[in-house]
Amino acid sequence: MNKDMAPSRSIDTCGEVCPMNMVRTKFELKDMLPGEILEVALEAGEPVRNVSRSVKEDGNRIIKLEKLGTHYRMLIQKGE
Amino acid sequence: MSQDQVDYESLKSGGFMRQRQHNQFAFRLRIVGGYVEADQLRALAKAAEEFGDGHIHLTTRQGIEIPFIHLDDVESVREDMAEAGLRKGTCGPRIRGIIACQGNTVCPRGLVNPQDLARKIDEKYFAAGVPHKFKISIAGCSASCAKPQENDFGIMGGVEPKWLKEECTGCGLCQEICRMDAIIVEDGVVTFDREKCDLCGDCISSCPTDAWVINKTGYTLLIGGKVGRFPQLAVKFVELVDESQLFEILDKTIQFFKENATKSERIGDTVNRIGLETFRKAVL
Incomplete structure (x- = not known):
C-alpha cells in the first residue's frame, strides 16, 4: 500500500446496529485532521449504504472500498 | 338548537x-x-x-x-x-386531507419537497366533491414512508440516475448499495438496468467520485390504493412527471373518477372494472 494511503485510525463496526456504524464513523472522523485516513470495517448492505452517504454529505471522501468475504473495508479521507 | x-x-x-x-x-x-x-x-x-x-x-x-x-x-x-390559522377538516365523499412526509426539507433521503406540493394540492382540491372518498399521499422517495401505495392517488419523488464513465473508479459501491439489483460492476464496467431501477437516488448520493449524477427529477404516480374491507395497493402508472404534468394528471384523474365511478366506488375499483390501460389513456 502507498504510504499516503496508510490509515491513521481503524474501527470495526461489524455487529453494530444502524445507525451506530454511521455514528461511530462520524465521531472517529471528527477527531481527525484533514487528509488523514480512517479505515472502517462494515457489514454489507444497509451499513455500507448509510455510512457512504453520510461520509459524502459531511465532505469526506471514500478513497477505497474492498469486499472481504462477508464484510467491506472502507478507507475514508477526512475532508478539509 | x-x-x-x-x-x-x-x-x-x-x-x-x-x-x-x-x-x-x-x-x-x-x-x-x-x-x-x-x-x-x-x-x-x-x-x-x-x-x-x-x-x-x-x-x-x-x-x-x-x-x-x-x-x-x-x-x-x-x-x-x-x-390560530387552523381550518376545518373534511370527511365523506370528498378529497381528503393530504398526507406528506418531510422529504428534502428534513430527511437525508428526500428527493423532492412533499410539504410544498401538499400545500399546493390542498389549496386546489381540498374537500372537493367526488363519488367516494379520495385520499392523496406524497412520499419524498421510493422508501414510501408516507405510504402512497395505500392511497387512491399516490405520489412519490424520484430521480433517474446517469453514469459518467470518466468519473468512475469501478469501486463497486453502487452495486452493493442498490436494493433493486439494477447496477452490475464488472472489471470497471458498469451496467445499469433502467427497468429495475426504482429511482431512489442511493447510487447518486453514495458514489464517492460523483460518477452517478441526476439525469431527471420528478414524480412517480400511483393509482387505486385503499385499505378498508377490501384492501389493495396502488399501482404505478407513470414515472418522473414534473409538477405541472402532475396537476394536469390529477385534474384528469378526478374527472375520470367523476365520469366513471358507480355510486360509492373507490377509484381503485373503478380502474379494476374499466382497466388500467383505459385509465392511463384517459389521464396521460
Whole structure:
C-alpha cells in the first residue's frame, strides 16, 4: 500500500446496529485532521449504504472500498 | 338548537363528526402533511381543555381531531381554531386531507419537497366533491414512508440516475448499495438496468467520485390504493412527471373518477372494472 494511503485510525463496526456504524464513523472522523485516513470495517448492505452517504454529505471522501468475504473495508479521507 | 334541528350532513362536511355520545362531536382539523406550528398546538390545547375533555386525537392521516365538543360549542371552537390559522377538516365523499412526509426539507433521503406540493394540492382540491372518498399521499422517495401505495392517488419523488464513465473508479459501491439489483460492476464496467431501477437516488448520493449524477427529477404516480374491507395497493402508472404534468394528471384523474365511478366506488375499483390501460389513456 502507498504510504499516503496508510490509515491513521481503524474501527470495526461489524455487529453494530444502524445507525451506530454511521455514528461511530462520524465521531472517529471528527477527531481527525484533514487528509488523514480512517479505515472502517462494515457489514454489507444497509451499513455500507448509510455510512457512504453520510461520509459524502459531511465532505469526506471514500478513497477505497474492498469486499472481504462477508464484510467491506472502507478507507475514508477526512475532508478539509 | 334541539337535536331534530341538527343538520348532521352539514356538520360532517364542515369537519364535525357525530360521536356515539349524545350531542357530542369530534372537530376534525385541516392539517396538511402533518405540519402544525407550536402556537397552533397551544391553541389546540386550550380548545381541548375549554370545550373538549382535555385531549386531542391524532388520526391515521396525520390529522388532528378534538373530541367531545358539545353541539352548543361547535361555532366557538371553529372560531378559535380559525384564529390560530387552523381550518376545518373534511370527511365523506370528498378529497381528503393530504398526507406528506418531510422529504428534502428534513430527511437525508428526500428527493423532492412533499410539504410544498401538499400545500399546493390542498389549496386546489381540498374537500372537493367526488363519488367516494379520495385520499392523496406524497412520499419524498421510493422508501414510501408516507405510504402512497395505500392511497387512491399516490405520489412519490424520484430521480433517474446517469453514469459518467470518466468519473468512475469501478469501486463497486453502487452495486452493493442498490436494493433493486439494477447496477452490475464488472472489471470497471458498469451496467445499469433502467427497468429495475426504482429511482431512489442511493447510487447518486453514495458514489464517492460523483460518477452517478441526476439525469431527471420528478414524480412517480400511483393509482387505486385503499385499505378498508377490501384492501389493495396502488399501482404505478407513470414515472418522473414534473409538477405541472402532475396537476394536469390529477385534474384528469378526478374527472375520470367523476365520469366513471358507480355510486360509492373507490377509484381503485373503478380502474379494476374499466382497466388500467383505459385509465392511463384517459389521464396521460
